[in-house]
Amino acid sequence: MISGYIAIDWGSTNLRAWHYQHGVCVDSRQAAAGVTRLNGRSPQAVFDEITAGWRNENTPVLMAGMVGSNAGWKIAPYLPCPAPFASFSQQLTPVLDNVWIIPGLSVRSDDNCNVMRGEETQLLGAKSLSPAPLYIMPGTHCKWVQADDRTVQDFRTVMTGELHHILLSHSLVGAGLPEQQASQSAFSAGLERGVNDNALLPRLFEVRAAHVLGELPRSEVSDFLSGLLIGNEVATMTRHYALSPQRPVTLVAGPSLSQRYALALSLLGFQASVLEGDEAFQAGIRSIANAVAN
Structure with a gap:
């Protein structure tokens, strides 16, 4: 096992870093310094600041996320699927001495x-911690990933989180609404509607009509819309993959989103294993760091 390394999750808006020694995280840092928020600083200046006092010339640093995009520090090519999990550590992009970016993944078919x-690193960790033929990775853009023990076979992306934000903030659906309040009953009602109705597009204006007519409390539109979108996503994607409820499914996300997706899956008869996104990320980075050391 590698004695020490640094793991960095460098996204569009935020940067998080962890310093590991002998398998234990001895320090962590974060900053609102994603690749779109460098504020005139170079990526190396931000990197030097976030790792100050942690590294010497022999300390491996592994970075994942948008830092490897065309808007980041250096482009790390996408590995085409089917992609062996072992190839993640074999095709790292060097940035500085002992500093690498983990490649992303791509699918290109008819x-x-x-x-x-970024999700590919969580996926690698999830494979070791909670293996399944299907991984669901909720977020702004939810990933549905098919994989076996050795290879990422295929994945699709559903823009549920972003669509929720756009509809609520920049469309007639959310126009003139008061501050939104959490409502489990509104979420459950939306979820039931989304799971059982294939026709999502006509339902979107009905959300607007429902709160205008007083059928939906104006402060609970956000949670109803969230349930509608998540329910429709889960129903659509489980049909797409022709999933049997007997097959294992692993959810990789924070507690709030995991709970929402688990509820949607349970309405369709699925029982999902839940894995914290940070836990999966750290396990994935550790696997790559050990492979690099060997």
Whole structure:
């Protein structure tokens, strides 16, 4: 096992870093210094600041996320799927001495064109911690990933989180609404509607009509819309993958989103294992760090 390394999750808006010694995290830092928020600083200046006092010339640093995009520090190519998990550590992009960016993944086929950055590292960790033929990775852009023990076979992206934000903040659905309040009952009602109705597009204006007519409390539109979108996503994607409820599914996300997706899956008869996103990320980085050391 490698004695020490630094792991960095460098996204569009935020940067998080962890310093490991002998398998134990001895320090962590974060900053609102994603690749779109450098504020005139170079990526190396931000990197030097976030790792100050942690590294010497022999300390490996592994970075994942948008730092490897065309808006980041250096482009790390996408590995085309099917992609062996072992190839993640074999095709790192060097940035500085002992500093690498983990590659993203891509799919290019007649009926699917997709990319991911950052989630591939969580996926590698999830494979060791909670293996399944299907991984669901909720977020702004939810990833649905098919994999076996050795290879990422395919994945698709559903823009549920972003669509929720756009509809609520920049469309007639959310126009003139008061501050939104959490409502489990509104979420459950939306979820039931989304799971059982294939026709999502006509339902979107009905959300607007429902709160205008007083059928939906104006402060609970956000949670109802969230349930509607998540329910429809889960129903659509489980049909797409022709999933049997007997097959294992692993959810990789924070507690709030995991709970929402688990509820949607349970309505369709699925029982999902839940894995914290940070735990999966750290396990994935550790696996790559050990492979690099060997």
